[in-house]
Amino acid sequence: MAAPPSGASLALLEKLVAALNAKGLVSETEIAERQAITDRASPEIGARMVARAWTDPDYYALLMKDGKAAAEAMGASMAGAPELGVLENTPKQHHLVVCTLCSCYPRALLGYPPGWYKSFAYRSRAVREPRAVLAEWGTQLPDDVEIRVVDSTADYRWMVLPMRPRGTEGWSAEKLAGIVTRDALVGVAVPQIS
Numbered sequence: 462m463a464a465p466p467s468g469a470s471l472a473l474l475e476k477l478v479a480a481l482n483a484k485g486l487v488s489e490t491e492i493a494e495r496q497a498i499t500d501r502a503s504p505e506i507g508a509r510m511v512a513r514a515w516t517d518p519d520y521y522a523l524l525m526k527d528g529k530a531a532a533e534a535m536g537a538s539m540a541g542a543p544e545l546g547v548l549e550n551t552p553k554q555h556h557l558v559v560c561t562l563c564s565c566y567p568r569a570l571l572g573y574p575p576g577w578y579k580s581f582a583y584r585s586r587a588v589r590e591p592r593a594v595l596a597e598w599g600t601q602l603p604d605d606v607e608i609r610v611v612d613s614t615a616d617y618r619w620m621v622l623p624m625r626p627r628g629t630e631g632w633s634a635e636k637l638a639g640i641v642t643r644d645a646l647v648g649v650a651v652p653q654i655s
């Protein structure tokens with residue numbers, strides 16, 4: 462659950478909802494339904510998608526072609542959600558997702574974005590100095606790996622398909638899902654085996 466808004470921001474939010482309601486643009490029921498979908502969403506679903514893509518070539522093909530369909534196949538409720546694009550990391554290219562404008566994030570799939578994702582520091586520094594930001598997360602990439610920073614927008618949300626770590630040969634999809642963290646789905650971290 463996200464922290465509830467408080468004080469002035471709550472009053473503003475209530476006024477906004479009342480205004481949208483009065484104009485017939487969105488009902489309180491629709492807002493409650495959307496909130497319930499985000500409450501049910503979780504990085505664990507994204508982790509299971511990654512693990513299945515690592516172990517099931519047909520699912521990998523679906524994931525790269527249609528992220529929303531791949532998310533729904535794993536139980537996420539994506540109706541009405543923006544498009545979901547999947548960025549595949551390779552030995553030569555690493556992806557980092559940011560919303561430079563505000564806090565666009567694949568909420569229907571991964572739930573609420575973490576506080577740092579919404580911070581001005583992350584939104585600006587991810588673009589200017591992505592390698593330094595990654596290093597602060599303990600993510601050291603070889604110099605010859607290109608870091609591609611991708612902007613999430615109102616229409617298009619992104620998740621990263623990390624590389625499967627060496628040493629996980631023969632692991633079940635369930636065990637693999639256990640090493641895929643939310644931060645790896647955003648691209649600030651990579652899956653680690655301990």
Ligand code: FE
Binds near residue numbers: 560561563566613615
């Ligand atoms: Fe945004």
